[in-house]
Amino acid sequence: MTKKLFIKTYGCQMNVYDSDRMTDVLAPLGYAPTDIADGADMVILNTCHIREKASEKVFSELGRLRQLKERAADQQGRQVTIAVAGCVAQAEGEEIIRRAPWVDIVVGPQTYHRLPELVGKIDPASRNRIIDTDFPEEVKFDFLPGEHAPRGPAAFLSVQEGCDKFCAFCVVPYTRGAEFSRPVKTVLEEAKRLVASGTRELTLLGQNVNAYHGAHDSGKDWTLGRLIRSLAEVDGLERIRYTTSHPLDMDDELIAVHGDVPQLMPYLHLPIQSGSNHVLQEMNRRHTSDVYLAVIDKLRAIRPDIAMSGDFIVGFPGESDADFAETLALVSKVGYASAYSFKYSPRPGTPAATAEIQVPESVKSERLESLQQLLNAQQFAFNKGTEGKIVDILVERAGGRDGQMAGRSPYMQAVNFIGNPDQIGQIVPCRLSEARQNSMTGDIVNLKGAA
Ligand code: 5AD
Numbered sequence: 001m002t003k004k005l006f007i008k009t010y011g012c013q014m015n016v017y018d019s020d021r022m023t024d025v026l027a028p029l030g031y032a033p034t035d036i037a038d039g040a041d042m043v044i045l046n047t048c049h050i051r052e053k054a055s056e057k058v059f060s061e062l063g064r065l066r067q068l069k070e071r072a073a074d075q076q077g078r079q080v081t082i083a084v085a086g087c088v089a090q091a092e093g094e095e096i097i098r099r100a101p102w103v104d105i106v107v108g109p110q111t112y113h114r115l116p117e118l119v120g121k122i123d124p125a126s127r128n129r130i131i132d133t134d135f136p137e138e139v140k141f142d143f144l145p146g147e148h149a150p151r152g153p154a155a156f157l158s159v160q161e162g163c164d165k166f167c168a169f170c171v172v173p174y175t176r177g178a179e180f181s182r183p184v185k186t187v188l189e190e191a192k193r194l195v196a197s198g199t200r201e202l203t204l205l206g207q208n209v210n211a212y213h214g215a216h217d218s219g220k221d222w223t224l225g226r227l228i229r230s231l232a233e234v235d236g237l238e239r240i241r242y243t244t245s246h247p248l249d250m251d252d253e254l255i256a257v258h259g260d261v262p263q264l265m266p267y268l269h270l271p272i273q274s275g276s277n278h279v280l281q282e283m284n285r286r287h288t289s290d291v292y293l294a295v296i297d298k299l300r301a302i303r304p305d306i307a308m309s310g311d312f313i314v315g316f317p318g319e320s321d322a323d324f325a326e327t328l329a330l331v332s333k334v335g336y337a338s339a340y341s342f343k344y345s346p347r348p349g350t351p352a353a354t355a356e357i358q359v360p361e362s363v364k365s366e367r368l369e370s371l372q373q374l375l376n377a378q379q380f381a382f383n384k385g386t387e388g389k390i391v392d393i394l395v396e397r398a399g400g401r402d403g404q405m406a407g408r409s410p411y412m413q414a415v416n417f418i419g420n421p422d423q424i425g426q427i428v429p430c431r432l433s434e435a436r437q438n439s440m441t442g443d444i445v446n447l448k449g450a451a
């Protein structure tokens with residue numbers, strides 16, 4: 001009998017990928033995915049621990065799930081299994097069961113391949129709880145099923161995981177563990193399977209994806225640049241992206257690939273976090289703003305239209321007004337097509353959380369506001385600058401309004417245009433007609449007619 005599985009995903013794209021793999025792993029047990037929690041037999045929250053707000057959301061959602069579970073039991077005599085996965089599960093473990101004793105399973109990011117086994121251990125009579133937050137010897141990827149449900153025209157493919165950089169603010173090295181790269185062969189096999197099931201664009205994922213150093217049969221590890229060259233030879237794979245990268249790992253080979261692999265899209269998410277060398281040092285980023293700017297110069301020399309994206313943290317402990325002014329100056333120099341910015345959020349167990357000089361919340365808010373104003377203006381200017389251009393759009397889904405379809409430009413802009421569902425999965429030339437803050441409208445052009 002089919003059972004319904006509802007997964008709610010928080011946080012980064014890696015979690016989106018992991019949620020898909022959890023669906024694959026549970027399919028042989030008869031679980032089929034559903035879009036609504038109500039009526040589901042199993043609910044998984046795949047959680048994010050990166051900032052305090054992200055973590056707290058999980059506990060409020062668990063409050064709602066308690067009612068759902070009780071209603072199902074009282075009104076229908078039905079058992080709903082509740083699992084917490086992802087980085088909050090890894091970081092909080094038993095604390096989750098203490099605060100939310102109606103949770104049945106807590107499973108970390110490196111053990112979710114064991115979900116079938118964990119589900120099998122549940123005993124409704126004894127109301128036992130199962131916690132598995134190991135960093136196991138075995139590699140989960142070796143235990144995930146080869147078969148998977150189609151993921152659509154644009155899919156994620158995890159190639160690297162974990163991080164050894166230990167930026168002073170970041171929980172990732174603790175929740176995801178040490179850096180690990182999947183062997184080249186398994187990456188290529190998964191890519192080919194995804195393409196065979198209809199995927200046209202792959203985003204290679206890793207917390208530090210450009211540190212990729214996957215084992216190759218030749219005995220020599222491959223870099224990300226080498227991997228991208230090989231993926232570009234996969235028939236039917238039209239577009240390649242990767243995220244997220246550290247400036248120190250942008251080697252010359254990877255930069256060169258931006259110039260000579262046409263499938264690699266002209267967009268790069270390259271976080272710097274702060275424009276101040278003093279703050280960068282305190283953050284343990286191990287590079288200066290000049291190193292970062294030099295990478296962008298090299299990229300722009302070979303791919304002048306590359307759209308840059310980044311991440312920023314304001315109010316890191318000890319950040320002065322002058323430090324913050326340097327962040328604004330760096331943003332002005334780079335000119336971002338899009339960027340994410342956050343108030344510093346102290347994370348338990350990270351070195352910066354116990355620093356003596358924490359920046360007051362009100363100062364963080366002011367700085368965030370002015371940084372976001374600048375970044376929003378740059379994003380709008382970038383979008384405006386693309387008006388009138390004809391670019392290829394990969395059609396991904398129906399758009400917001402009637403008759404509209406939606407996809408992404410090479411520069412990662414969301415584009416809405418009049419089209420039809422048969423176009424999903426196709427790459428169509430589109431004239432970008434009107435810029436908005438976060439998206440573009442466009443019109444499909446008939447190139448034959450236009451020529
Ligand atoms: N506080 C605020 N932002 C953070 N990030 C990571 N850790 C923290 C933190 N403790 C941001 C960084 C990172 C992005 C994924 O989240 O900008 O690049």
Ligand code: SF4
Pocket residue numbers: 163164165166167170171172173207208246
């Ligand atoms: Fe976190 Fe990225 Fe720094 Fe690694 S490189 S510690 S994932 S911010």
